[in-house]
Amino acid sequence: MQVDWLTVAAQIVNFLILIALLKRFLYRPIVSTMEARQRYIESQLAQARELKRQGEHLTATYRDKLESLERERQSLLEQAKREVESERQALLDKVRLEVEQKRLEWLQDLAREQAVLLRELKSLLAEQLVDLGRRAFADLAAKTLEQCVIDAFLERLNTLPDDKKALLRTGDRCQVMTAFPLETDDRIKIERTLKSFDPSLDISFECRPELICGIALEADDRIWHWDLASYLEELETTLSRVLPGSVP
Amino acid sequence: MQFNPDQIVYWSLAGFKLTATLVSTWMVMALLVLGSWLATRRLTVTVRPGRWQNFLEALVSVIRGQIRDVTHQDPDKHLWFVGTLFLFIALSNLLVIVPGFHPPMASLSTTTALALCVFVAVPVYGIGEVGLKNYLRQYLEPTPLMLPFNVIGEFSRTLALAVRLYGNIMSGAVIGAVLITLVPFFFPIVMQLLGLLTGFIQAYIFAILALVYIASASVVQRERLEKQQMEEM
Numbered sequence: 001m002q003v004d005w006l007t008v009a010a011q012i013v014n015f016l017i018l019i020a021l022l023k024r025f026l027y028r029p030i031v032s033t034m035e036a037r038q039r040y041i042e043s044q045l046a047q048a049r050e051l052k053r054q055g056e057h058l059t060a061t062y063r064d065k066l067e068s069l070e071r072e073r074q075s076l077l078e079q080a081k082r083e084v085e086s087e088r089q090a091l092l093d094k095v096r097l098e099v100e101q102k103r104l105e106w107l108q109d110l111a112r113e114q115a116v117l118l119r120e121l122k123s124l125l126a127e128q129l130v131d132l133g134r135r136a137f138a139d140l141a142a143k144t145l146e147q148c149v150i151d152a153f154l155e156r157l158n159t160l161p162d163d164k165k166a167l168l169r170t171g172d173r174c175q176v177m178t179a180f181p182l183e184t185d186d187r188i189k190i191e192r193t194l195k196s197f198d199p200s201l202d203i204s205f206e207c208r209p210e211l212i213c214g215i216a217l218e219a220d221d222r223i224w225h226w227d228l229a230s231y232l233e234e235l236e237t238t239l240s241r242v243l244p245g246s247v248p
Numbered sequence: 249m250q251f252n253p254d255q256i257v258y259w260s261l262a263g264f265k266l267t268a269t270l271v272s273t274w275m276v277m278a279l280l281v282l283g284s285w286l287a288t289r290r291l292t293v294t295v296r297p298g299r300w301q302n303f304l305e306a307l308v309s310v311i312r313g314q315i316r317d318v319t320h321q322d323p324d325k326h327l328w329f330v331g332t333l334f335l336f337i338a339l340s341n342l343l344v345i346v347p348g349f350h351p352p353m354a355s356l357s358t359t360t361a362l363a364l365c366v367f368v369a370v371p372v373y374g375i376g377e378v379g380l381k382n383y384l385r386q387y388l389e390p391t392p393l394m395l396p397f398n399v400i401g402e403f404s405r406t407l408a409l410a411v412r413l414y415g416n417i418m419s420g421a422v423i424g425a426v427l428i429t430l431v432p433f434f435f436p437i438v439m440q441l442l443g444l445l446t447g448f449i450q451a452y453i454f455a456i457l458a459l460v461y462i463a464s465a466s467v468v469q470r471e472r473l474e475k476q477q478m479e480e481m
Contacts, residue, residue, distance in 0.1 A: 011361030
């Protein structure tokens with residue numbers, strides 16, 4: 001075991017050289033690289049944090065926007081529902097109105113048809129009644145219905161109260177209207193009766209088929225008459241009341 | 249059989265002998281420097297460094313971590329000295345397994361040289377930390393009577409370092425050689441493996457001891473200086 005001092009000196013020099021070389025080629029580059037990487041990672045982390053912050057901010061913004069849109073959508077939906085409901089109500093009202101109008105029109109049509117039917121019925125009844133009366137009177141009293149009508153009219157004139165008779169006298173002319181053409185005898189009979197009230201009366205005769213089997217006297221804007229029309233009106237009233245589906 | 253590589257002389261001129269110790273040392277130096285240069289030629293800052301860069305970074309990180317754990321100081325000011333000590337001794341001892349390689353640590357001259365380096369580094373670091381006057385004052389502590397003992401302590405510490413390293417490496421080589429002559433097969437290989445382990449541990453211990461000496465001297469000095477400054481204030 002011996003120490004060679006020359007070798008010791010050489011080894012010291014070698015070691016110092018090795019320190020210098022390793023410092024140059026190993027420690028300095030490696031440490032600086034690691035520090036650079038540390039800085040790089042820290043900057044990346046900072047950047048990531050910043051990006052995360054921005055991302056969170058963006059997320060919050062978009063969440064707010066989404067909520068706002070959702071609220072707007074709900075509001076629009078509610079508004080649309082309200083509008084649809086009001087539109088539906090309006091359409092329903094319109095349809096109801098139209099149906100009501102149709103119903104009224106239908107009722108009016110029905111009433112018209114009923115009136116026409118009643119008129120026809122009335123006409124038919126009148127004809128039948130007149131025919132029936134005529135035949136009955138012919139069979140029972142050997143008189144025509146027209147004669148009976150004229151007799152009944154003259155009887156009514158004769159039984160008029162005096163004040164009514166006076167009214168008849170005030171006029172200077174009178175007109176006798178019949179539903180049927182008068183025989184000469186019948187005309188003379190009527191003229192005689194009227195002249196008995198006032199001999200100066202100017203009497204004229206006229207045939208009016210609308211007087212249903214009747215006779216009327218018009219003098220000084222007053223009319224006295226006897227016909228079947230009043231009876232028929234009563235009948236019509238009765239029929240209207242009993243006919244099914246009659247118009248209220 | 250030669251156990252001391254100092255005694256293997258390849259070439260001599262005017263008293264200078266090119267011994268196996270020097271040649272082995274240069275080989276280790278060349279390996280270290282070349283390897284470092286090749287690995288650090290193309291360093292990248294990206295998070296995916298190359299294989300060799302990764303290895304060297306891990307190595308340097310471990311050394312720095314050890315220095316930081318021991319000294320609780322900034323590791324970079326001790327890194328190049330302590331790190332080089334460790335790498336040089338470790339690689340020298342690991343290369344024992346290469347046939348024909350004479351470990352330089354089996355030479356007391358080499359271990360003496362390294363111990364002398366530590367011996368010088370301790371006051372250099374101490375003076376660098378607290379200044380020459382404050383550093384020299386520690387030899388008079390706690391009383392000037394202790395001056396001789398303090399000086400003897402410094403030298404004995406250095407001697408202990410040198411002999412410790414030399415004894416371990418040389419003994420390993422001696423045991424291996426003896427066993428090869430006694431039991432030619434298998435057992436010497438186990439001893440070689442054990443030698444690798446002890447060589448590596450010795451590198452670690454030497455570096456750590458050097459670090460502790462340097463750091464303790466500078467830390468003690470700095471604490472004392474700070475205490476004095478506090479008292480003066």
